[in-house]
Amino acid sequence: MKAPVITIDGPSGVGKGTISQYLADALGWHYLDSGALYRILGYAANRAKVDLEDADALTELMDSLRINFSGGAQLDGESIDENIRTEQAGERASRVAQHPPIRSAMLELQRGFLKSPGLVADGRDMGTTVFPQTPYKFYLTATAEERAKRRYKQLKEKGQSGNIGALFRDIQQRDDRDMNRADSPLRPADDASIIDTSSLSISEVLEKVIEQLPFKANVSLD
Numbered sequence: 446m447k448a449p450v451i452t453i454d455g456p457s458g459v460g461k462g463t464i465s466q467y468l469a470d471a472l473g474w475h476y477l478d479s480g481a482l483y484r485i486l487g488y489a490a491n492r493a494k495v496d497l498e499d500a501d502a503l504t505e506l507m508d509s510l511r512i513n514f515s516g517g518a519q520l521d522g523e524s525i526d527e528n529i530r531t532e533q534a535g536e537r538a539s540r541v542a543q544h545p546p547i548r549s550a551m552l553e554l555q556r557g558f559l560k561s562p563g564l565v566a567d568g569r570d571m572g573t574t575v576f577p578q579t580p581y582k583f584y585l586t587a588t589a590e591e592r593a594k595r596r597y598k599q600l601k602e603k604g605q606s607g608n609i610g611a612l613f614r615d616i617q618q619r620d621d622r623d624m625n626r627a628d629s630p631l632r633p634a635d636d637a638s639i640i641d642t643s644s645l646s647i648s649e650v651l652e653k654v655i656e657q658l659p660f661k662a663n664v665s666l667d
């Protein structure tokens with residue numbers, strides 16, 4: 446491998462994004478938010494009125510997209526960070542992510558993020574499919590109830606409204622689709638370190654991850 450990779454996988458709302466970003470900052474490494482790639486494709490498909498079940502049309506659309514992450518997600522030069530962070534965008538992402546041709550087209554794109562000095566890759570299949578050869582694999586879990594509560598709190602903090610029952614159902618639906626699809630379903634790699642985050646704070650999870658790694662990290666939680 447060109448440079449080391451740390452994979453952080455797990456279900457929706459478990460806090461992978463936050464942990465992965467802190468970890469990448471602490472190590473001074475690059476960060477891959479693979480979910481954002483599926484979200485961008487779902488967003489672009491909706492905008493171009495492409496059917497989310499039409500794998501051929503989605504693959505063609507994907508080939509034409511110019512995706513950039515400098516200062517947030519950008520599509521064809523337009524900032525779409527806010528647009529892809531909604532619950533609906535997550536639902537669309539999980540629908541486009543079911544198609545095997547899309548997943549294989551994403552492989553090369555995702556591996557292209559691996560650059561020196563290293564990469565923290567966050568997603569569902571980073572350890573099982575995209576970077577299976579790395580020895581640094583983590584899988585974060587938390588109960589669906591706890592993840593719905595966290596999401597509700599996040600929405601409140603952003604001044605948005607949310608319904609905890611609806612969030613819980615969305616999470617269960619997304620878990621079900623992600624765990625039961627035929628291609629690269631969500632599951633821990635056999636050699637992943639599994640961390641149940643249900644009763645842990647962000648800094649406690651980060652500590653558990655860092656203590657298992659041979660790299661020097663400068664953690665600052667702000």
Ligand code: C5P
Binds near residue numbers: 458480483569
């Ligand atoms: O992580 P995030 O919630 O942004 O991901 C959105 C959706 O994209 C997930 O529910 C999942 O269906 C899909 N996804 C995936 N493989 C990844 C990352 C995300 O299938 N590596």
